[in-house]
Amino acid sequence: MGALDRLTGPLVAAGIAAAIALPFWAPSPYAVYVAINAALFTVAAMSLNLVYGFAGLLSFAQLGFWGIGAYVAAIGVKDLGLPIIPAFLLAGAVCAVVAAGVGHAALRLNRHSFVVVSIAFTLLVLTLARDWTEVTRGALGIPGLGLPRPFGLTPPGDSYYVALAFSLPALGLLLVIARSRVGRTLLAIRQDESLARSHGIAPRAYRLFAFVVAAALTGIAGAIFVFHLTIVDPLILDIYYMQTFLIMVILGGMGSFWGVVVAGILMSILPEALRFSNDLRMILYGLLLILAVTFMPYGFAGWLKARRGEVWRRATPATRLPAGDA
Amino acid sequence: MSAPLLKADGLCKSYAGVHAVAEVSFSLVEGTITAMIGPNGSGKSTTVDLVTGFQAADAGMVSLDGRALTGLAPEQIARSGLMRTFQQVRVYDTLAIEENLLTAAQETDGTGWLDALLRSRRFRAADSAARARAAELLDLVGLARMAQAPAGVLSYGQKKLVALAGALMPRPRLVILDEPVAGVNPTRVLEVEAIIRRLHQAGQSFLIIEHNVDFVMRLSQRVIVLDQGRKIADGTPEEVRANEAVLEAYLGTEAEPADA
Structure with a gap:
């Protein structure tokens, strides 16, 4: 065990405590606002990680589920008169059912075709958001949304706790999956599908599971996000969100849990921190990305893991012999 | 004699009119090591893929312990007790x-x-x-x-050992090893041979696809020889060594193990 492994428990406990106390130590309401983004984006990024980093499927459909969840919850509250929590649960359930249907068909394809289908799916959702005006109200969107304020804190303190009350259990669930045999099996399938099949593993069932869980959690995260924004319109399906989730997964390290959680938090803060110079912001952002991908192509977690592999390599005389095997 | 452990009957596979495997039939007895040899392109690896479901046969039947495997997915075949390794090492x-x-x-x-x-x-x-x-x-x-x-x-040879150990994990009825010592250095070939021998003594059945003729002749009780997609010999190592068709098609032209 490395030092980092031993520190994980205390670090996580400290992190959760800091997160729960955040509204009381945050320098400004604006910081709490950024923390809400961080909580929800991290869940969406970790869901994408389950599908992409673990199951090996680059899925742009996550953006579609983010949008479907947002619209279902908004329509549930505004048009169906649902209380807010059942509306969020409905958002997750609809996303799960849609993912099961889409996944059942799309997971028969190879990985490359799957990417294309996932993009087409999200474009279809975008078209519905824009053009199915009787239901979605088109470009005008559905305004007047809001999160409950159980504690009466300085805004957006209450919204932050709503986001956290979802994000922490959601991340907990994703951690259980990632650390379980199911998570290991997904990694095995991503690395070598033929080998996995020769070991009796049916890749499609595992991938469908990952796809459905990720869709449900992403949908609820999207729903909470638009209630925090107070409006849902087709901009919720902007590629910006997908790009953000993807960057978090790539920088954190595909298939790593803590890497992506840390990247999710940092990459929610970084764009805000770079606001000191609006002109240079995108350039700095791009530069950081290029540097990270150049020097840590498997993300931060991948970089750590490679260091560990190095230790094993040095400890193994057999692999040091130059002509050990042909 | 008891029912065969594995039975392949009339397996055929062609690609764009070229017969990769043509009417190949064989059966394996439980508790034995059987080798399948043949020159490059003789259809050995294709035969393994047909038996393990990684490719669909154009015709023919495969059964394990009398249960038909034909048409099953690779993962279903693996779960029924037939494990395999790959020629290109996979871990x-x-x-x-x-x-x-x-x-x-x-x-x-x-x-x-x-x-x-x-x-x-x-x-x-x-x-x-x-x-x-x-x-x-x-x-x-x-x-x-x-x-x-x-x-x-791990090194290439060590990865092959991990793949072998993996195939043995679920205590399968039969393990098919696709070139277990191809590209492995001579010292390690002896190691692999000793490992397979010990597993065989414990009752494990094997079908070994190999290029290294000496290796399989030492290990197996029975040798099946393929050439150009057809079975040309099937017998004890001694019988196969003396078989003229084999000498001509394989040993004669490739006295030295071809690639490796």
């Missing part, structure tokens, strides 16, 4: 060596997804049994010390 590079082995046996250990997610009592029992089995096999192949290292750090 899960980022998973620990122990995890590589556990993954190979998990689908037949009697636990489901919920057991695995909730770590039920049944799961924990199956998991510790699997870890004990993995430790035993890693000991056998000499990698016990490396159990927690990622498989990616």
Whole structure:
């Protein structure tokens, strides 16, 4: 065990405590606002990680589920008169059912075709958001949304706790999956599908599971996000969100849990921190990305893991012999 | 004589009119090591793929313990007790060596997804049994010390041993080894031979596809020879060595093991 492994428990406990106390130590309401983004984006990024980093499927459909969840919850509250929590649960359930249907068909394809289908799916959702005006109200969107304020804190303190009350259990669930045999099996399938099949593993069932869980959690995260924004319109399906989730997964390290959680938090803060110079912001952002991908192509977690592999390599005389095997 | 362990009957496969495998039939007896040899392109690897479901046969039947495997997916065939390794060594590079082995046996250990997610009592029992089995096999192949290292750090020959140990994890009825010593240095070839011998003495049945003729002649009780997709000989190593068709088609033109 490395030092980092031993520190994980205390670090996580400290992190959760800091997160729960955040509204009381945050320098400004604006910081709490950024923390809400961080909580929800991290869940969406970790869901994408389950599908992409673990199951090996680059899925742009996550953006579609983010949008479907947002619209279902908004329509549930505004048009169906649902209380807010059942509306969020409905958002997750609809996303799960849609993912099961889409996944059942799309997971028969190879990985490359799957990417294309996932993009087409999200474009279809975008078209519905824009053009199915009787239901979605088109470009005008559905305004007047809001999160409950159980504690009466300085805004957006209450919204932050709503986001956290979802994000922490959601991340907990994703951690259980990632650390379980199911998570290991997904990694095995991503690395070598033929080998996995020769070991009796049916890749499609595992991938469908990952796809459905990720869709449900992403949908609820999207729903909470638009209630925090107070409006849902087709901009919720902007590629910006997908790009953000993807960057978090790539920088954190595909298939790593803590890497992506840390990247999710940092990459929610970084764009805000770079606001000191609006002109240079995108350039700095791009530069950081290029540097990270150049020097840590498997993300931060991948970089750590490679260091560990190095230790094993040095400890193994057999692999040091130059002509050990042909 | 008892019913054959594996029976392949009239297997055919062609690509764009070229017969890769034509009317290949054979059966294996439980508890034996059978070798399948033949020059490059003779259809050995295709035959393995047809038997294990990785490619669909154009015609022919395969059965294990009298149960038909024809038309089943590779994962279903693996679960029914027929495990295989690959010619191009395959391991899960980022998973620990122990995890590589556990993954190979998990689908037949009697636990489901919920057991695995909730770590039920049944799961924990199956998991510790699997870890004990993995430790035993890693000991056998000499990698016990490396159990927690990622498989990616291993040498080519060591990866072949992990793949072999993985195939043995679920205590399969039959293991098909596709070129277990191709590209492996001579010292390690002897190691692999000793490992297979020990497993055979413990009752494990093998079908070994190889280029290294000396290796299989020493190990197996029976040799099947393919040439240009057809079976040209089937008998004891001595019979096959003396077979004229074999000498002409294979040993005659390729006295030296071809690639490796």
